[in-house]
Amino acid sequence: MNLNEDAMWVEKYRPKTLDDIVDLTHIVESLKAFLKNPHSMPHLLLAGIPGTGKTTVALCIARELFGENWKSFTLELNASDERGINTVRDRIKDFSRYGRTGFGDAPFSLIILDESDQMTGPAQTALRRIMETSSRTSRFILICNYSNKIIEPIQSRCAIFRFSKLDKKAMVEHLKEIAEKENLRLLDEAAERIVDYSEGDLRHAINALQTTAAYKKGVIDEQTVLQVFGEASPRQVQMMLNKALSGNFVEARKMMYDLIGQYGFSGSEIVRQMQRELIKVPHLTDSQKAELTDIIGEYDYRLTQGANSDIQLSALLAQFSKFRT
Amino acid sequence: MAKDLLWVEKYRPKKIRDVVGNELAKTAFTSWLKDKRRRKKAVLLYGPAGVGKTALVNAASNEFNFTIIEMNASDTRTEKAINKVGKPATSFVALDRFSSESKGNILFLDEVDGVFGQQDRGGIKAIINIVKESLIPVVMAANDTDQKKLRPLKKVCQLIRFQQVRIPLIIHTLRKICAAEGIKPEFEALERIAQNSLGDMRSAINDLQSIAEGKPLLTLQDTMFLTTRNKDIGLYDTLKGVFSAESVPEAAMVLNRSSINFDDFLLSFSDNLPLRYPDPDDLATAYDFLSKADVFRGRVGTENWSLLRYFFHYLAEAATVSPKTFKPFDFIHPPMRIMKLFWTKGKRTKLENICGKIALRCHVSRNTAKTDIVPFLQIMLKKQKSSPIASWLKLEPEDVDYLVTMNKL
Numbered sequence: 075m076n077l078n079e080d081a082m083w084v085e086k087y088r089p090k091t092l093d094d095i096v097d098l099t100h101i102v103e104s105l106k107a108f109l110k111n112p113h114s115m116p117h118l119l120l121a122g123i124p125g126t127g128k129t130t131v132a133l134c135i136a137r138e139l140f141g142e143n144w145k146s147f148t149l150e151l152n153a154s155d156e157r158g159i160n161t162v163r164d165r166i167k168d169f170s171r172y173g174r175t176g177f178g179d180a181p182f183s184l185i186i187l188d189e190s191d192q193m194t195g196p197a198q199t200a201l202r203r204i205m206e207t208s209s210r211t212s213r214f215i216l217i218c219n220y221s222n223k224i225i226e227p228i229q230s231r232c233a234i235f236r237f238s239k240l241d242k243k244a245m246v247e248h249l250k251e252i253a254e255k256e257n258l259r260l261l262d263e264a265a266e267r268i269v270d271y272s273e274g275d276l277r278h279a280i281n282a283l284q285t286t287a288a289y290k291k292g293v294i295d296e297q298t299v300l301q302v303f304g305e306a307s308p309r310q311v312q313m314m315l316n317k318a319l320s321g322n323f324v325e326a327r328k329m330m331y332d333l334i335g336q337y338g339f340s341g342s343e344i345v346r347q348m349q350r351e352l353i354k355v356p357h358l359t360d361s362q363k364a365e366l367t368d369i370i371g372e373y374d375y376r377l378t379q380g381a382n383s384d385i386q387l388s389a390l391l392a393q394f395s396k397f398r399t
Numbered sequence: 400m401a402k403d404l405l406w407v408e409k410y411r412p413k414k415i416r417d418v419v420g421n422e423l424a425k426t427a428f429t430s431w432l433k434d435k436r437r438r439k440k441a442v443l444l445y446g447p448a449g450v451g452k453t454a455l456v457n458a459a460s461n462e463f464n465f466t467i468i469e470m471n472a473s474d475t476r477t478e479k480a481i482n483k484v485g486k487p488a489t490s491f492v493a494l495d496r497f498s499s500e501s502k503g504n505i506l507f508l509d510e511v512d513g514v515f516g517q518q519d520r521g522g523i524k525a526i527i528n529i530v531k532e533s534l535i536p537v538v539m540a541a542n543d544t545d546q547k548k549l550r551p552l553k554k555v556c557q558l559i560r561f562q563q564v565r566i567p568l569i570i571h572t573l574r575k576i577c578a579a580e581g582i583k584p585e586f587e588a589l590e591r592i593a594q595n596s597l598g599d600m601r602s603a604i605n606d607l608q609s610i611a612e613g614k615p616l617l618t619l620q621d622t623m624f625l626t627t628r629n630k631d632i633g634l635y636d637t638l639k640g641v642f643s644a645e646s647v648p649e650a651a652m653v654l655n656r657s658s659i660n661f662d663d664f665l666l667s668f669s670d671n672l673p674l675r676y677p678d679p680d681d682l683a684t685a686y687d688f689l690s691k692a693d694v695f696r697g698r699v700g701t702e703n704w705s706l707l708r709y710f711f712h713y714l715a716e717a718a719t720v721s722p723k724t725f726k727p728f729d730f731i732h733p734p735m736r737i738m739k740l741f742w743t744k745g746k747r748t749k750l751e752n753i754c755g756k757i758a759l760r761c762h763v764s765r766n767t768a769k770t771d772i773v774p775f776l777q778i779m780l781k782k783q784k785s786s787p788i789a790s791w792l793k794l795e796p797e798d799v800d801y802l803v804t805m806n807k808l
Contacts (some may be wrong), residue, residue, distance in 0.1 A: 082772075084763055122769070128764050154764035155755075187762050277763075281775040288782040306774040323682060324673050331735060335743035337769065338751060347770070373690065379563075380697040382662065384736055385791030389671050389690035396683035 084277050087252050092134045096276070097244035098127055101235050105131070108233075109138050112181040117205055119229060121221035122237025125275030131235075132186045133373040140180050148184045154192035157390040160201045162193075170208035173285030174293045175305045183212045189216035205231050229238065242266075246275065249283055257294045267299045282306070307354070311347045312395045318394035334384070341383025345374045345390070362397075369393050406608040407433040407601050410576055412458045418451045418601060419572050420564035425455060432459060432536065439557040441537040443511070446561025447546045447633075449601030452540040456507055470592065471509035478521030485529040505536045512541040512549060521547055530555050545634040545663065562600020566590075573607050577617065584617040591622045634659050638667060638730050641718040642675050650715035661696060661710070665689075666734035668714065674728045681720045683769045688717035750805070753798050760792050775801050 089095045092102045092109075094337060108115040118135075120128040136144040149169040151161065193201070205214055205228065218224055221234060238336075247264045247302035255259035255391075260283070285306065286298045299338075304383075310333055318326035333339050349370050352363060373390040380386050412418045414427060424444070428783045429443055444452040460467045470484055485506060509524060530537050544553060564733075570586075570593045577584045589607075596603035611617045640653035669689060675683040692713035750769070757776070759766040780786055780803050789799050 080791045082761060082776075082788055082791070111457055124767070131761065150762070152758065152764040154766055155758065188762070189767075190765075272446065278771060281772060284776045285778050288779040288786075302775075305778050308774065321679055323679065327673070331739045332743075334736070335739040336746050336750070339746040339769075343766070343770065376690055376694050379697050380690070380693040381699075382693050385665055385669050385693040386690050388672075389686035392672075392679075392683040392686035396679045 083252060083256075084280045086285060087255075087280065088130055089134060090137060092131070094140060095127060095130065095134065096248050097241045098131070098237070101131065101237070104235075105135065109135070112139055115213060117209075117216070117232040118217070119216045119234045120222065120237060121218050121234065122238065123219060123274065124239040125272070125277035125279075126240055127190075127276065128217045128237055129186075129188055132188075132217060135215065136184050136186070141185065144184075148181050148187045148189070149172050149379045152188045153197075154189040157193050157197060159197040159200050159258050162197045162204070166201065167204055167208075168211040170204055176369035182210075184215065185212055186215045186217065188217045189219070191220050191223035195225070198228060201207065202227045202231070240276055242274075244270045245272070245274075245279060247274060248278060252280065252283065253294070254361040258286065258287055261293065263294050264294050264299045271299075271303050271332070305387060308347050308351065311344070311351050312354075312390075315348055315351055315394070318391045319355070319358075319396050319397065323392055323395040326395065329383075329387055330387055330391060341377050341387055342374065344387060345370060345377065350373075366394065367399075368399065405605075406576060406580075406612075407604045410579070410604065412451070412454050414462050415455065415458050415725075417803045418455045418458055420568045421451060421455075421561050424559050424561050427557075428455060429459065429555060432463065439555065440475075440533055441539060441556045442559055443544070443553065443556040443558070444538070444540045444559050445542065447563055447599065448542055449594060449596075449599035449603075450561045450564050451600060452561055453509055456505075456540070466504045467507045468504055469507045469509060478525040481525040481529065482523055485533075485730060491544070502671045503535060505538055506533065508539045510541065511552065512543045512546055520536055523552055525557055527552060543633050543658065545659070547660070547663075553653055558732045559766065564600045565598070569593040569596060569598070569603050573603060576604065576607065577611070580612075582611050582617055584611070585619055588622050591619065595622075633657070634664060634667060635730065636654060637664065639672060641668075641715065642671065643724040643725055643727075644715070644719055647712070647715045649721050650718045651711050654711045654714055663734060665693060667731065668717070668737050670731040670735045671728075672717070674731070675718075676724070677721060678721075678724070681724070685717045685720045688713045688720070692717060717744050746805075749798075749801055753794065753802065756793050756798070773802070777805070 078271075079334050092106060095102055096201065118132075120131060122128055129331055133144075136148045140147045149167065151164070153161075156165075166185060166187075169183065190198075202225070203215075216224065216228070216232060220237075221229065246262075246269055249268060250260055253265075262288075268279050268282050272282065282299070282302055285293075285302045286294050289298050289302065294308050310329060314329040314333070317329065330344065333344055352370070355363070360367070370390065373386050373393070375384045376389075377383055415425060415532055418425060424446075428442065428444065434742060444453060444455070459465070468484065470481070506529070511523075511526065526539075539552075539556065541549065544558075571588045573589045573592060574584065577589075583685035592603055592606050592610075596606065606622075607617075610621045614621075634657075637653060637659050640657075641650045646651060651660040670687075671684060672685055672689065694712050695706055695710040699710060700781070717719065750773075751765065754765040754768040757763070757772055758765045761768065761772060763772065776788070776792075779788060780799055784799065784803065794802075
């Protein structure tokens with residue numbers, strides 16, 4: 075624990091055992107049943123929105139299976155960073171066959187594929203064979219946001235667990251526990267604010283909590299929370315949105331290229347953030363927001379069909395610039 | 400005199416002043432040739448076909464007594480082949496330089512845009528190397544310099560642009576040829592030939608020969624057989640063409656004729672739209688068409704080429720939302736995206752690096768690190784620069800500096 079004293083709190087307070095996990099009782103129970111007899115454990119597919127504990131559950135399983143040496147039996151890959159077929163053919167295949175680098179009574183090696191819905195089609199197809207042929211030596215835990223993006227043959231080889239939004243009360247409790255351990259006084263309204271803004275994403279909530287703690291030592295009130303969320307929300311996206319809505323298309327488009335150029339965002343990421351920020355724009359009525367969201371949705375769809383994300387983003391901004399509020 | 404010679408050969412300019420039109424390009428080229436301390440060892444003459452690029456080089460060699468070592472598209476131009484001819488030609492100064500006759504050699508690579516990927520593998524790279532090491536002037540000519548593969552080449556060359564030859568000049572030249580061949584032409588006939596050539600001198604002379612050779616008289620009647628030639632139009636001219644078109648079919652025709660790279664074109668088209676439509680409603684409509692065109696570009700991919708006509712159609716629609724409002728403007732070129740990505744490459748990789756470190760520590764993807772963790776981390780580090788979190792994340796001091804000073808997302 076000492077090692078982790080300075081860590082980001084999301085890591086510091088990441089549950090180490092399945093028993094520590096917040097508000098996932100039914101999932102944890104069935105997983106424990108599997109772990110009683112590890113040989114009978116199937117491949118797992120954990121699906122659900124971000125920040126609900128999928129990665130944590132996977133890491134806990136690894137720990138329960140292999141104890142403190144879990145790292146030598148586990149390959150943890152993030153498919154959104156390494157999504158091509160080559161990763162599957164080289165790293166995953168090799169590890170699934172020869173992965174048992176440590177000695178001991180480990181029943182098999184474990185491969186955790188985070189964000190596996192980002193894997194390309196061919197990569198998934200390649201994976202499907204490997205899951206079958208290596209089932210004597212290894213198990214897979216696939217983690218994804220949308221299970222429908224995982225090809226069916228893989229789904230049918232896995233036991234699927236769905237993670238839904240975390241319960242607000244449980245999140246508030248959890249934040250308070252952390253605050254207590256950090257010697258902070260977290261006021262009730264402040265905790266509720268954080269949870270509200272985080273929309274069931276515990277990682278987001280804990281990050282926010284840690285940031286507020288950097289502001290003021292001691293007491294965390296609603297004021298600080300508001301300040302942090304104001305600061306941390308993507309300013310550039312907001313400005314782009316405002317420029318477009320005030321009819322200044324050329325400036326908005328320049329900012330779009332800043333986002334692409336400086337931060338390396340993809341088109342769909344920018345659209346996602348625009349949608350998130352749109353909801354917060356104060357001077358729009360609800361029906362106007364609905365109308366604009368409709369437009370965003372259309373272009374988000376075209377983004378998946380088209381060849382060139384710049385074009386679709388520009389077109390979206392042009393629609394916004396035309397929109398009279 | 401050789402009677403069965405092609406007239407384009409027979410009347411090929413002998414002196415620089417015989418080359419018709421493109422006065423600016425001519426002076427630029429001769430002063431480059433004469434300049435003993437030229438800044439760039441190579442020139443790239445570019446412009447549409449048949450306006451006198453090759454003719455100018457040949458005329459100049461006549462006039463200044465250069466010997467031309469030539470490679471054109473009919474030769475294989477792999478790296479090996481180019482080196483075989485180019486290396487010896489450029490790494491020695493010819494002995495006959497000292498004789499009074501010749502002033503030395505120049506290497507002339509005609510039609511460099513025809514150095515093709517598969518068959519002429521490594522060709523462009525070899526050319527660049529030769530240019531860098533050459534002791535003698537290297538002259539190149541090309542029609543279409545917008546191609547991606549030519550970009551590195553353009554950096555090491557002085558560029559000289561050729562334009563279409565003006566119609567009156569073509570008429571004048573045709574008339575001189577007629578006089579030399581003993582033909583009496585009607586002015587209207589020559590005018591039609593010249594106009595039909597769209598500024599391409601070579602095709603005009605060819606047309607003239609095909610309908611007038613051996614006849615004492617040339618009438619307008621004779622020119623009726625001429626058909627319009629399909630002109631390949633480059634990126635710049637395509638943009639100009641579609642944006643000044645007055646109807647969808649007209650714009651579509653320009654697109655059909657051009658030989659542009661569609662993806663470059665889409666980007667440039669998008670860059671220029673705001674200049675074309677000052678009215679936000681028009682602009683939004685145009686962008687909507689453009690977006691549909693892009694969707695079809697996606698569907699075309701690399702195989703369904705038959706869908707290309709819908710792509711053209713939507714582009715044409717986008718270009719002609721309100722034909723009446725067209726006012727000439729300066730086109731943006733090259734595409735903004737390419738410029739932007741080029742200038743910000745360093746920043747982007749820096750951020751990617753940092754996110755890679757965070758990803759490793761926090762069990763998330765680089766993208767999640769970028770969108771979900773960096774914004775909070777920035778605030779924490781701003782409040783407390785020497786925060787122990789930085790060392791836990793294994794961030795270097797310069798990474799921290801970068802995060803703190805980076806523009807807020």
